[in-house]
Amino acid sequence: MRRRALSALALAVALGILITGCGPINAGSASADRFREYMADQPGVADVQIAASNDLPFQGSASGTVVLDDGADESTLSAVMDRMAGYLRDRAGNVSWWMVAEVDGFTVHVSAVDEENRAIVDLLGQARAIDGIVGGRLGSADRSEPANDLVIEDPAQFVATLKQLVKLGFASAVRVRDVDSTFAVTSTDGRQLPEPEIAAYEAVSAVYPVLGATLAPGSVVLRLAADHDVAAATALGESLATSAGIAFTITGGIVTREGEGDFTLVDSVIARLIDVQGTTALTAKHDTLGITVDTTAAMVTTEAVLAELDPASTLTVYYRSADTVTPGFRVYGKADRRATYIPVVTALVSGGYLDSIEVDADRIDVVAGAYDAARMAELAGTLKRLVPTGEPVRLTNVDGGVNFSFVAGDVINVPSDESYGDVDASAFVAAWNSAP
Numbered sequence: 001m002r003r004r005a006l007s008a009l010a011l012a013v014a015l016g017i018l019i020t021g022c023g024p025i026n027a028g029s030a031s032a033d034r035f036r037e038y039m040a041d042q043p044g045v046a047d048v049q050i051a052a053s054n055d056l057p058f059q060g061s062a063s064g065t066v067v068l069d070d071g072a073d074e075s076t077l078s079a080v081m082d083r084m085a086g087y088l089r090d091r092a093g094n095v096s097w098w099m100v101a102e103v104d105g106f107t108v109h110v111s112a113v114d115e116e117n118r119a120i121v122d123l124l125g126q127a128r129a130i131d132g133i134v135g136g137r138l139g140s141a142d143r144s145e146p147a148n149d150l151v152i153e154d155p156a157q158f159v160a161t162l163k164q165l166v167k168l169g170f171a172s173a174v175r176v177r178d179v180d181s182t183f184a185v186t187s188t189d190g191r192q193l194p195e196p197e198i199a200a201y202e203a204v205s206a207v208y209p210v211l212g213a214t215l216a217p218g219s220v221v222l223r224l225a226a227d228h229d230v231a232a233a234t235a236l237g238e239s240l241a242t243s244a245g246i247a248f249t250i251t252g253g254i255v256t257r258e259g260e261g262d263f264t265l266v267d268s269v270i271a272r273l274i275d276v277q278g279t280t281a282l283t284a285k286h287d288t289l290g291i292t293v294d295t296t297a298a299m300v301t302t303e304a305v306l307a308e309l310d311p312a313s314t315l316t317v318y319y320r321s322a323d324t325v326t327p328g329f330r331v332y333g334k335a336d337r338r339a340t341y342i343p344v345v346t347a348l349v350s351g352g353y354l355d356s357i358e359v360d361a362d363r364i365d366v367v368a369g370a371y372d373a374a375r376m377a378e379l380a381g382t383l384k385r386l387v388p389t390g391e392p393v394r395l396t397n398v399d400g401g402v403n404f405s406f407v408a409g410d411v412i413n414v415p416s417d418e419s420y421g422d423v424d425a426s427a428f429v430a431a432w433n434s435a436p
Helices: 001-020 029-040 072-089 115-127 155-168 195-205 227-244 264-273 296-307 310-314 335-350 373-385 426-434
Strands: 045-055 060-067 095-103 104-112 135-140 148-152 175-178 184-188 210-216 219-224 247-251 254-255 280-284 286-293 318-321 330-332 354-361 364-368 392-396 401-408
Touching: 029 045, 029 060, 029 072, 029 095, 060 072, 072 095, 072 104, 072 264, 104 115, 115 135, 115 155, 148 155, 155 175, 155 184, 155 195, 195 210, 195 219, 195 227, 210 426, 219 227, 227 247, 227 254, 227 264, 264 286, 264 310, 286 296, 296 318, 296 330, 296 335, 318 335, 330 335, 335 354, 335 373, 364 373, 373 426
Parallel strands: 060 095, 104 135, 148 175, 184 210, 219 247, 254 280, 286 318, 330 354, 364 392
Antiparallel strands: 045 060, 095 104, 135 148, 175 184, 210 219, 280 286, 318 330, 354 364, 392 401
C-alpha cells in the first residue's frame, strides 16, 4: 500500500509539473488579458481591441488591434510597434498572434522583427507625405492581397499616385485605389510600374469617358460611361494590349450580358434604351432583357420606346426598381402582360401604402405596409378596381400578420384554411366584395 501511495504521489507531482509548464488551459484568452495589461500604460495608445480563442488545451490564437491617438506621429507609432513586437517575441507563449496598429485611417501589420516594423513605419511616413492618400493598409501578411493597399481621395489620381509611390521604392506589392475601389492599379513589385497596362488605360480614357478601371500586371479591365463606345474602345485597347500579352476587358456603363447565344436582337433593343432617362441598368440574355429604373415614370417611358421596336415584341422583359426606390416594384412578362400591368403597378405605387409589388408571369405579389384596418380596406377597393378578373393575387404585409391568396373577381373568397397570417381575412374580403 505504501508503494502504491508513493507511486500515486509521484504521478500527481509529474502531472502538476507538466501542466504548469504548458501554461493556462485557456491559453488564448489568458494571453489576450496579459496583452491588454501589457499595453495599458503605453504612451499614444487610445484603445486595445482583442479577439481570442482557446483552440486546444494549453494552446490558442488571438488577434489584437492597437488604436493610436489621433495625429500620432511616426516616432510614437514606432515605439508602440516595438512594444507589441516585444510581446510577440517574449510573452506570446503557445498562442498564435496576429497584430496590427491603427493610426489616422492607416492599418499597419506588426511582426516580431523590429527591422520589418521600422521599414513599415518608414513607408507610412512616405505615404502620408503624398497629397491625396487618406488611408490604407501596410505590411499585410495575407498573400491573397497586395502587401500594401493605399486609399486615395480623388479617383482620377490613382495612376499618378502609384507613380509617386514607385519612385519611393516600395519593396513589396502596392495597390492604389479610391475609397470604393472603382479605380485601382497594382504593382506586384512596388518598384516597377505596370507600364503596358497603364498605357492601354490612358489611350482609351483619352478618347472615351471611363467610369471604372482595374489595372494589374497582365490585366486591364475598364468600364465605360457609354455602352455604344465599347466596340471601338475595345479595338483601340486591344491594339496595344495584345502585343504586350495583356488580357483586356471593356464593359459598358449600365449593360451586363449573361449566358451564351445570339445577342443581335437584344443588342438592337439595348442600343435604343441606354440613353433613356431613368434607366440605371440593363441585364441581357439572348432572349430576356432586365431593365432597372429609378421611377415608375421611367418604366412607362422605356415601355413606350419598346413598343416602337418590332424586335422587342419577342423578348421577355422584366422591369425592377433600383434598390434605393421605395416602394419597390417588379413587372415581368411579354408585351401584352406588361401593357396590362404597368398602369396597375404605377397606380398602386403612387397610392403610398405598399412596401412592394411584383407582377410575375402567373401571379401578383402585393406587400402592404404595417397593418392598418382602414388602409387595408382602402387597398381592397383599389386592387379590385385595377386588377383584371381571373388574376391570382397574394397579399402580405411587412408585419407578417397578413398572408392570404385569392383570385381577383367581382366577389372573392378566402377560405380560413388558406389564410396563414394573424389577421382574419374576412374584413379584407368584405371590403373587396362591397367595393364597386
